[in-house]
Amino acid sequence: MTSGVWAVVPAAGVGRRFGGDRPKQYLEVQGKPLLVHALDALLRHPRVAGAVVALAESDGLWPGWTERQGKPVVRCVGGGERADSVLAALRALSGKASDQTLVLVHDAARPNLALDDLDRLIRTADAHPDGAILAAPVRDTLKRSDADARILGTEPREALWRALTPQAFRRGALTHALEAARQAGIVPTDEAMAMERMGLRPCLVEGRDDNIKVTTPSDRALVEFLLADPALRATR
Ligand SMILES: Nc1ccn([C@@H]2O[C@H](COP(=O)(O)OP(=O)(O)OP(=O)(O)O)[C@@H](O)[C@H]2O)c(=O)n1
Numbered sequence: 243m244t245s246g247v248w249a250v251v252p253a254a255g256v257g258r259r260f261g262g263d264r265p266k267q268y269l270e271v272q273g274k275p276l277l278v279h280a281l282d283a284l285l286r287h288p289r290v291a292g293a294v295v296a297l298a299e300s301d302g303l304w305p306g307w308t309e310r311q312g313k314p315v316v317r318c319v320g321g322g323e324r325a326d327s328v329l330a331a332l333r334a335l336s337g338k339a340s341d342q343t344l345v346l347v348h349d350a351a352r353p354n355l356a357l358d359d360l361d362r363l364i365r366t367a368d369a370h371p372d373g374a375i376l377a378a379p380v381r382d383t384l385k386r387s388d389a390d391a392r393i394l395g396t397e398p399r400e401a402l403w404r405a406l407t408p409q410a411f412r413r414g415a416l417t418h419a420l421e422a423a424r425q426a427g428i429v430p431t432d433e434a435m436a437m438e439r440m441g442l443r444p445c446l447v448e449g450r451d452d453n454i455k456v457t458t459p460s461d462r463a464l465v466e467f468l469l470a471d472p473a474l475r476a477t478r
């Protein structure tokens with residue numbers, strides 16, 4: 243029996259590296275904020291029952307919907323770190339999702355999520371209790387540097403991946419892992435890191451390289467190009 247999955251969208255960042263007159267998740271591309279592109283890419287999957295979006299307390303740009311594509315959209319107040327926002331969103335799902343419910347944590351700054359990638363991720367996480375994340379194999383040679391940006395050596399890249407999102411875990415296990423990291427004074431940079439700390443070994447599901455996270459100003463032209471061309475965009 244395939245049960246409903248909930249999307250968790252951390253969207254409470256300030257977008258410091260991107261700059262601009264508003265947090266980057268509200269950058270409009272093709273007539274929609276990045277956050278809405280990300281939300282729509284999640285909600286269009288038939289297994290996704292709804293979404294919870296973690297917003298900054300001062301967020302004055304959220305359109306205020308309570309549903310999208312006929313599915314419930316819940317908002318909650320995020321936290322100081324991305325991990326805090328995810329934890330707040332997981333807690334906001336109490337009453338809507340059980341501890342066994344699969345949750346998909348996806349950055350609001352990643353608008354170009356392919357349906358096929360999402361489907362393969364969900365199927366993999368369904369079958370693996372340790373969960374699964376989208377990731378892209380490293381395709382460049384990697385160098386380790388000293389404090390003066392001088393090369394210290396070359397890292398073997400055969401088993402190295404770039405973690406993407408969504409990252410798919412059972413709600414109860416992820417909540418516990420994030421709470422444990424917080425209690426240990428550790429800020430996980432992604433959900434998988436918190437689960438790894440608990441001794442789990444999530445699966446890596448290869449995803450498209452163009453599932454980009456808009457982070458710096460140079461990402462703007464790329465994301466506009468990707469979302470403008472129906473032949474390129476993942477969310478057609
Ligand atoms: N306290 C935070 C920090 C980040 N995020 C979200 O996590 C995603 C990935 O984070 P990142 O790209 O680092 O966004 P920002 O933190 O806004 O960027 P910066 O570090 O440049 O300020 C974004 O959708 C962002 O809105 C969040 O919900 N809560």
Ligand SMILES: C[C@](O)(CO)[C@H](O)COP(=O)(O)O
Nearest residue numbers: 324349405406407431432455
């Ligand atoms: C979660 C993530 O997108 C996986 O690569 C990444 O860790 C987010 O990093 P950020 O610095 O919070 O954008």
